[in-house]
Amino acid sequence: MKTNSLKRQSSYTSNLASQIVDASKSIHSLSLELTPQFKFIDKVRTEEVVAYKAWFAQSGLPPFEVKFEKNVKLPDFLALVTFEELQACEVGYNVYFKALSVKEVK
Numbered sequence: 068m069k070t071n072s073l074k075r076q077s078s079y080t081s082n083l084a085s086q087i088v089d090a091s092k093s094i095h096s097l098s099l100e101l102t103p104q105f106k107f108i109d110k111v112r113t114e115e116v117v118a119y120k121a122w123f124a125q126s127g128l129p130p131f132e133v134k135f136e137k138n139v140k141l142p143d144f145l146a147l148v149t150f151e152e153l154q155a156c157e158v159g160y161n162v163y164f165k166a167l168s169v170k171e172v173k
Contacts, residue, residue, distance in 0.1 A: 079165055084155035087162060088125060094149070096142045096169070097122040097130055104134065121169070123148065134165040142171035 088094070098121035106115040119138055124130045133150065142148055150166040157163075 079154035079156040079163075081152065081154050083157065083162075084153045084164060087128070087155055088131075088153065088164075089127070092125050092127070093147050093172075094123050094125045096144065096146045096148050096171075097124055098141055099144055101135070101138065101141060118165075123169075131162075131164055133169070134163070135168065136165070137168075139168050142169065147172040 101119035101121050103116040104118040104120055106113045106117045117136075119135045120132050121135070121139075121141055122130050122132050133153070148169050149172055151168040151170065153164060153166045155162050155164050
């Protein structure tokens with residue numbers, strides 16, 4: 068996600084995530100499956116998976132990707148979800164999100 072209006076952060080914080088993602092609005096799952104993130108050594112990709120990513124959407128925001136360190140079970144397409152410990156980090160003008168897990172809201 069691109070941004071140009073936030074104070075620069077150098078590490079993941081839940082405070083930054085709460086400034087961007089509105090807790091009062093619903094979040095929808097967009098991904099049908101997780102995308103693995105591979106480890107790189109000397110700019111060469113290895114086969115070691117270090118994280119998994121999935122896409123989500125909220126009204127008023129562009130779709131955003133969230134990284135999970137463990138392989139999580141994704142809810143169905145467009146399901147309403149919540150995150151466990153959602154955090155964000157700003158690098159340059161990009162914002163990156165990570166969470167421990169995602170859970171479908173019933």
